[in-house]
Amino acid sequence: xxxxxxxxxxxxxxxxxxxxxxxxxxxxxxxxxxxxxxxxxxxxxxxxxxxxxxxxxxxxxxxxxxxxxxxxxxxxxxxxxxxxxxxxxxxxxxxxxxxxxxxxxxxxxxxxxxxxxxxxxxxxxxxxxxxxxxxxxxxxxxxxxxxxxxxxxxxxxxxxxxxxxxxxxxxxxxxxxxxxxxxxxxxxxxxxxxxxxxxxxxxxxxxxxxxxxxxxxxxxxxxxxxxxxxxxxxxxxxxxxxxxxxxxxxxxxxxxxxxxxxxxxxxxxxxxxxxxxxxxxxxxxxxxxxxxxxxxxxxxxxxxxxxxxxxxxx
Numbered sequence: 001x002x003x004x005x006x007x008x009x010x011x012x013x014x015x016x017x018x019x020x021x022x023x024x025x026x027x028x029x030x031x032x033x034x035x036x037x038x039x040x041x042x043x044x045x046x047x048x049x050x051x052x053x054x055x056x057x058x059x060x061x062x063x064x065x066x067x068x069x070x071x072x073x074x075x076x077x078x079x080x081x082x083x084x085x086x087x088x089x090x091x092x093x094x095x096x097x098x099x100x101x102x103x104x105x106x107x108x109x110x111x112x113x114x115x116x117x118x119x120x121x122x123x124x125x126x127x128x129x130x131x132x133x134x135x136x137x138x139x140x141x142x143x144x145x146x147x148x149x150x151x152x153x154x155x156x157x158x159x160x161x162x163x164x165x166x167x168x169x170x171x172x173x174x175x176x177x178x179x180x181x182x183x184x185x186x187x188x189x190x191x192x193x194x195x196x197x198x199x200x201x202x203x204x205x206x207x208x209x210x211x212x213x214x215x216x217x218x219x220x221x222x223x224x225x226x227x228x229x230x231x232x233x234x235x236x237x238x239x240x241x242x243x244x245x246x247x248x249x250x251x252x253x254x255x256x257x258x259x260x261x262x263x264x265x266x267x268x269x270x271x272x273x274x275x276x277x278x279x280x281x282x283x284x285x286x287x288x289x290x291x292x293x294x295x296x297x298x299x300x301x302x303x304x305x306x307x308x309x310x311x312x313x314x
Contacts, residue, residue, distance in 0.1 A: 042291035044082060045309050046281050047103040048072060049292060052305045054253075054272035055162055058134050062312040070313065072099070074133045090119050094206075097125045106282055107255050107274045111243055115235045118261035123271050128207060135159050135212040139198045146196055146213050152176060157196040159213035164270045168195075168216065171252040178244050185242045193217035193266060202227065214270040216254075218245070224265040234263050241265060250275060 051072065052059045061073035071079040083100040086092075093101040105122035136142035136159075147165050148155035151172045158165040179186040196213040200206060209215035223229040223237040238258055246256050253272035257264030280294040292306050 041313070044070065044100070045291045045313060046277065047099065048082065048309055048313075049295070049302075049305055050103070050273045050276040050281075051099070052309075053302060054276055055134055056301065058162065062309060064313055074130075076133060078129065078133060080127065080129050080133075094125055097127050099127055099130065101125050102127050102130075103273065103277060107271075107278045108259055109250060109275075109278045109282070111246075112259060113239050115231055115238060115263055116259060116261040121260040121262055123255045123257075123269060123274055124260060124262065126206075126209070131212055131214075135161050135164075135214060139211075142196075142198065142211065142213055149195075151192060152190065154192070156192060156194075156216070157213060158216070159196075159270075162272075164214050167252045167254065167270055167272075171249050171254065174248050174251075175245065178248070182242075185244060187219060188242055188245060189218050191219060193220045209269045216268050217266045218268070220266060224263075224267075226260075226262045226264070234265070237265055238263065 048062065048070075058075055059072050060075050063071045063073060063079065065071070069085070070082040072082065073079055081098050084098045088096070088101070093104075102125045104125075105120060107122040108116075136145050142159065145159050145161050146157045147160040149158045149165050149168050149172070150156075151168075158168050160166075175189065179189050194210065195216045197208070197210040199208055199211055201208050210217075221237055223233040226234060229237075241258055246258070249256060249268045253270060253275045254268040255271045255274055257267030257269070295302055295306070297303060297306075
């Protein structure tokens with residue numbers, strides 16, 4: 001009950017900030033009443049379904065314990081908790097997240113012209129146990145999964161697991177002709193600043209998405225990163241950023257760091273689970289009996305995952 005009340009207060013605070021800044025409320029999936037048990041269950045099932053579809057073959061089972069904790073089971077046998085049921089501040093969610101924390105903020109697929117509130121950062125929360133299972137649990141393992149992706153005249157290393165490198169190749173094949181027709185757009189893409197780099201996030205001990213080889217930084221500008229510049233200058237840079245680039249990357253399951261309050265405008269990160277949740281569930285109502293409403297139900301893989309979730313979590 002305490003956790004629910006805190007969530008409601010946070011939701012209402014975020015809505016107030018969004019309205020004050022003239023930012024569309026769709027930036028989060030807002031529910032203005034206290035979440036019910038049905039709401040929580042529907043959200044959990046949707047989150048797990050998006051994870052299973054986004055990382056096909058990596059999640060093999062689901063378990064609900066007698067105590068009510070839910071785990072996804074990875075193909076290695078590792079159990080990763082969905083919700084540890086701890087009350088956390090934003091900083092704690094970043095430092096010690098569970099899957100519910102990682103999936104909580106809904107990535108906005110609509111165009112923006114203003115910076116998001118500083119606490120709205122869908123994708124910056126990462127469950128490292130999960131990414132270790134998919135992309136590699138050490139530098140050596142990650143390196144063994146890297147492949148070269150040709151972008152223009154140069155090749156860049158990217159993780160081949162979970163179709164990440166295929167997604168980058170698809171995005172760049174669509175993007176290159178656009179840059180050839182527009183020198184303005186070209187200037188935002190080239191020279192590419194980097195892909196794989198086994199390093200931590202500046203000022204932290206947490207691995208960057210670049211350490212897994214699932215992120216690409218495009219052309220550098222001094223006003224691209226929240227820690228390099230002011231919000232005023234960052235917002236000017238944001239307003240100039242070509243929508244074509246964002247559309248192409250999001251179409252290929254990349255999120256854009258320009259849609260983070262702690263903005264990272266040159267950064268694109270392969271996060272198919274977040275794009276799936278936004279694409280299929282952002283504007284859907286929460287019906288516990290039809291929690292999967294919005295998903296392509298003519299897809300056999302999706303149907304199998306829904307049946308598994310129903311079997312394990314009902």
